[in-house]
Amino acid sequence: EDKVVQSPLSLVVHEGDTVTLNCSYEVTNFRSLLWYKQEKKAPTFLFMLTSSGIEKKSGRLSSILDKKELSSILNITATQTGDSAIYLCAVRLIQGAQKLVFGQGTRLTINP
Amino acid sequence: DAGVTQSPTHLIKTRGQQVTLRCSPKSGHDTVSWYQQALGQGPQFIFQYYEEEERQRGNFPDRFSGHQFPNYSSELNVNALLLGDSALYLCASRAQGPGTDTQYFGPGTRLTVL
Numbered sequence: 001e002d003k004v005v006q007s008p009l010s011l012v013v014h015e016g017d018t019v020t021l022n023c024s025y026e027v028t029n030f031r032s033l034l035w036y037k038q039e040k041k042a043p044t045f046l047f048m049l050t051s052s053g054i055e056k057k058s059g060r061l062s063s064i065l066d067k068k069e070l071s072s073i074l075n076i077t078a079t080q081t082g083d084s085a086i087y088l089c090a091v092r093l094i095q096g097a098q099k100l101v102f103g104q105g106t107r108l109t110i111n112p
Numbered sequence: 113d114a115g116v117t118q119s120p121t122h123l124i125k126t127r128g129q130q131v132t133l134r135c136s137p138k139s140g141h142d143t144v145s146w147y148q149q150a151l152g153q154g155p156q157f158i159f160q161y162y163e164e165e166e167r168q169r170g171n172f173p174d175r176f177s178g179h180q181f182p183n184y185s186s187e188l189n190v191n192a193l194l195l196g197d198s199a200l201y202l203c204a205s206r207a208q209g210p211g212t213d214t215q216y217f218g219p220g221t222r223l224t225v226l
Contacts, residue, residue: 004154034214034215036217041200041202041220041222042116042202042217042218042219042220043155043202043217045215048214088154090154099145099157099168099170100145100147100155100157100204100215101157102147102155103154104154105153105154
């Protein structure tokens with residue numbers, strides 16, 4: 001059975017701290033890994049990773065995929081209260097509808 | 113450019129009733145997927161529609177059914193509602209073809225079954 005596991009499940013830090021969120025996967029027919037931020041309802045797209053070892057960056061957020069270790073990390077530097085959200089990791093499969101298999105999410109809380 | 117839209121935003125039903133949720137994909141997208149997100153969990157794939165046909169289905173019973181219309185919009189129907197069907201139902205759309213891995217999500221419909 002395809003599985004995506006995120007850790008930690010919950011994280012509370014102070015504004016200005018740097019955080020690292022982890023995602024590991026065991027799936028057949030891996031195509032890509034995606035990170036989403038979910039604040040209220042709609043998950044919003046952050047990154048898509050397909051190649052191992054290539055870092056994607058957007059402002060204070062960055063992510064990298066390690067296909068050998070079947071994992072990915074999402075880094076957020078100089079955190080702000082607006083970064084408080086649930087961060088979802090999903091793996092897209094090659095076959096069929098290429099569905100997304102999601103992890104449970106990491107709830108990140110940034111305290112001022 | 114309108115993103116993915118869903119209606120209604122909230123819905124309260126009682127056990128045994130039936131419900132229909134609606135989704136309009138992002139402009140230029142022709143593929144719609146539905147996900148169920150229970151409280152504290154990640155979204156789970158229900159099914160995907162492309163060219164008005166169901167392409168793949170997740171581990172959901174036949175009480176969950178769907179439809180896609182010629183304008184690419186979609187409906188999710190759930191019959192004989194159970195308490196456990198209470199969840200946020202998310203619709204995601206994308207285009208077919210190379211370089212279209214990214215799925216864009218709508219704001220969801222919060223379904224409460226009493």
